[in-house]
Amino acid sequence: MPDTRESVLRGDCANCFGLCCVALPFARSADFAVDKSSGEPCRNLREDFRCGIHTRLRPSGFQGCTVYDCFGAGQRVSQVTFGGVSWREAPETARQMYEVFPVVRGLHELLRYLTEALALPAARPVHAEVRAALARVEALAAGAPDALERLDVNAVRAEVNPLLLRTSELVRATVGxxxxxxxxxxxxxxxxxxxxxxxxxxxxxxxxxxxxxxxxxxxxxxxxxxxxxxxxxxxxxxxxxxxxxxxxxxxxxxxxxxxxxxxxxxxxxxx
Known part of the structure; x- marks a missing residue:
């Protein structure tokens, strides 16, 4: 069984290369104080890849950062997919790392939902299918950078969604x-x-x-x-x-x- 414990499916900034602070774009709004393009490091990102205003994000105008979670994709892409070598150490990997990150994030979100489905007794009739889907998504998330860059995560989501719908129906049917x-x-x-x-x-x-x-x-x-x-x-x-x-x-x-x-x-x- 793949390692999909809750702790693995939560962001661990200490083991990430600040990917959400670099790869993702944002626009000046109620959620962000400034504009930032994809691939541009946030002005608050420190040399150690930690956020310089982490404890005061909301009052500093970066509320959007407080409602984001990579579901553990950041540390996986940083430490596993790219072997612990950062985009600063190997600039030639930066573009692909930024492309792969949101793909793995999408896969980890699915792992989060599938893991929850397995813990719901009312969904036992579909647990075998859920386990199979969990193993497949985990295998995809463990893929090489080239394979991940080509992966259509929306197609994977479309494959998994019927199982999540069925899980929901089984659990909600217990309400009467x-x-x-x-x-x-x-x-x-x-x-x-x-x-x-x-x-x-x-x-x-x-x-x-x-x-x-x-x-x-x-x-x-x-x-x-x-x-x-x-x-x-x-x-x-x-x-x-x-x-x-x-x-x-x-x-x-x-x-x-x-x-x-x-x-x-x-x-x-x-x-």
Whole structure:
């Protein structure tokens, strides 16, 4: 079985060459204080590949950095795919390293979802297929730079998605009744205080700045849901499916927000 432990699928900046700070572009906005093109090192990136303003990103205008996670792709590309030799030490590898990084990030995100699916007892009918998919995606992520650069990660995502959908259906069926479906719905800024969304399908829903105070989101499928600035104060996310730490980091909440096991309460949330 491939090593897909939760700790491996989280960013480890100490073992990365600052790839998200170099490979990815961003534009001056509410999330970033400056413009930066792909391949251009962020002005805050130090010689040791660490962020010079890590402890004050939000007040410095780099909120976008606080809601990003490479799912462990950074350290894998740095230490495994390119053998621990950085783009500074071998500038000729820089272009390919920057191309490979988002591909591996996409594969690691899929590994994160598949690993979660295997831990859900209600999804046991598809566990054999999930294991096979997990092994295949892990093998792809372990590929050589040339193979990764050519890989169509969207095609891999399309192969895996039916399994994740089936997993979601099996788990949400345990709620009973007919769970609500708001898949891909535009719920930007909607007032959803106290909404009964237990077991709801919210895949890809736009919940930007939505008021979800006190909402019941337990066992809801939140894969790809946009929770930027959504208010999750007093909400119940127990057992929420395919939720990620970056989604929580992009939202607002408080000490009474109930989180699934293994998640960290964002530092900027209200007490």
């Amino acid at each position: 009744g007919r769970p609500k479906s708001r898949r891909g719905a535009d719920l930007i800024g909607k007032r959803l205080r106290g909404a009964k969304l237990r077991g709801a399908d919210l895949r890809g829903a736009l919940l930007i700045a939505a008021d979800l105070t006190g909402a019941d989101l337990s066992l809801a499928d939140l894969i790809g849901a946009d929770l930027r600035d959504a208010d999750l104060s007093d909400a119940d996310l127990t057992g929420a499916l395919f939720l990620t730490q970056p989604q929580l980091n992009a939202a607002r909440g408080n000490a009474a927000t109930r989180l699934p096991e293994g998640f960290e309460r964002p530092a900027h949330w209200a007490a």
